[in-house]
Amino acid sequence: MTAKIIRGTDLREALLDEVAVDVLRMKEQYGRPPGLVTILVGENPASLSYVSLKIKTAHRVGFKEVQENLPENISENELLECIKKYNNDETIDGILVQLPLPGHINEGKVIETIDPVKDVDAFHPVNVGRLMQEGAAAPFLPCTPAGIMEMLIRSEVPVAGAEVVVVGRSNIVGKPIANLLLQKGAAANATVTVVHTGTRNIAEHCLRADILIVAAGVPNLVRPEWIKAGACVIDVGVNRVGESVSAVTGKKIALLRGDVDYDAALEVAGWITPVPGGVGPMTIAMLMKNTVKAMKLRRTS
Numbered sequence: 507m508t509a510k511i512i513r514g515t516d517l518r519e520a521l522l523d524e525v526a527v528d529v530l531r532m533k534e535q536y537g538r539p540p541g542l543v544t545i546l547v548g549e550n551p552a553s554l555s556y557v558s559l560k561i562k563t564a565h566r567v568g569f570k571e572v573q574e575n576l577p578e579n580i581s582e583n584e585l586l587e588c589i590k591k592y593n594n595d596e597t598i599d600g601i602l603v604q605l606p607l608p609g610h611i612n613e614g615k616v617i618e619t620i621d622p623v624k625d626v627d628a629f630h631p632v633n634v635g636r637l638m639q640e641g642a643a644a645p646f647l648p649c650t651p652a653g654i655m656e657m658l659i660r661s662e663v664p665v666a667g668a669e670v671v672v673v674g675r676s677n678i679v680g681k682p683i684a685n686l687l688l689q690k691g692a693a694a695n696a697t698v699t700v701v702h703t704g705t706r707n708i709a710e711h712c713l714r715a716d717i718l719i720v721a722a723g724v725p726n727l728v729r730p731e732w733i734k735a736g737a738c739v740i741d742v743g744v745n746r747v748g749e750s751v752s753a754v755t756g757k758k759i760a761l762l763r764g765d766v767d768y769d770a771a772l773e774v775a776g777w778i779t780p781v782p783g784g785v786g787p788m789t790i791a792m793l794m795k796n797t798v799k800a801m802k803l804r805r806t807s
């Protein structure tokens with residue numbers, strides 16, 4: 507069997523087209539586009555590259571886009587003040603503080619300072635709680651899990667009644683995607699197992715999965731022997747395994763690998779997402795969707 511490849515780069519285009527239409531409508535109705543601020547502390551190369559992708563995409567869909575690049579040694583208080591400034595800025599609908607933050611800053615405190623109605627990452631405890639209680643009806647869903655749901659739905663992967671195994675228990679991916687898939691309703695209604703590095707017999711669990719979602723951050727963790735024939739494999743890992751120099755631009759390019767042994771898995775799985783070009787681009791598209799939603803929410807509340 508050769509798996510069907512679920513390309514995030516293709517699905518993203520459809521989503522961004524929808525967003526661009528929304529932006530035109532909002533400009534007409536409210537006289538301004540949705541506004542997104544990205545706050546980056548320090549110069550971590552991975553963070554810089556993600557943030558610049560977000561900014562580029564925001565431009566493409568016609569958002570007002572503001573960048574705050576703050577020095578690594580900024581005090582926690584100064585960062586909180588910066589967030590509060592945008593909480594009170596009527597032209598800004600979404601606030602994204604790129605994680606991870608430097609060690610001297612309390613991440614929880616930072617996340618809780620973002621106004622929940624502008625929390626387009628859906629990391630604020632209010633939005634995390636709503637996700638657990640209201641599921642897909644919550645105002646914001648975290649971008650990566652929401653992107654994964656879109657991939658499953660748009661590729662017509664059967665989810666209701668399926669056995670899902672999630673590898674990894676992070677607050678950003680593992681826990682929320684497990685919750686979403688567990689919800690009642692046709693798009694979810696799965697049976698979900700969450701495994702992690704402390705789980706005995708990880709391979710045995712994975713082998714039961716109709717849908718295997720891997721967000722462990724360990725390159726090549728999932729071997730083909732862990733995959734049930736015909737399963738849907740969603741690879742959330744974005745691991746920088748090396749660096750090379752572009753022959754075209756002379757710029758450095760990172761070599762990316764997922765958490766799944768992709769070439770081997772391709773022969774076993776029924777569906778698979780590549781890295782790069784899989785979940786990553788969907789994450790960014792869902793951030794744009796959330797920002798439009800944030801503007802609508804504030805206009806109607």
Ligand SMILES: Nc1nc(=O)c2c([nH]1)NC[C@@H]1CN(c3ccc(C(=O)N[C@@H](CCC(=O)O)C(=O)O)cc3)C=[N+]21
Binds near residue numbers: 555559602627760784
């Ligand atoms: N507040 C916050 N929100 C986030 O959403 C957030 C964050 N912090 N910190 C880091 C993680 C990681 N993340 C990615 C987004 C896009 C790609 C992506 O588009 N990746 C491309 C390749 C990008 C490249 O070349 O580096 C791909 O997989 O095809 C990857 C990873 C968002 N995160």
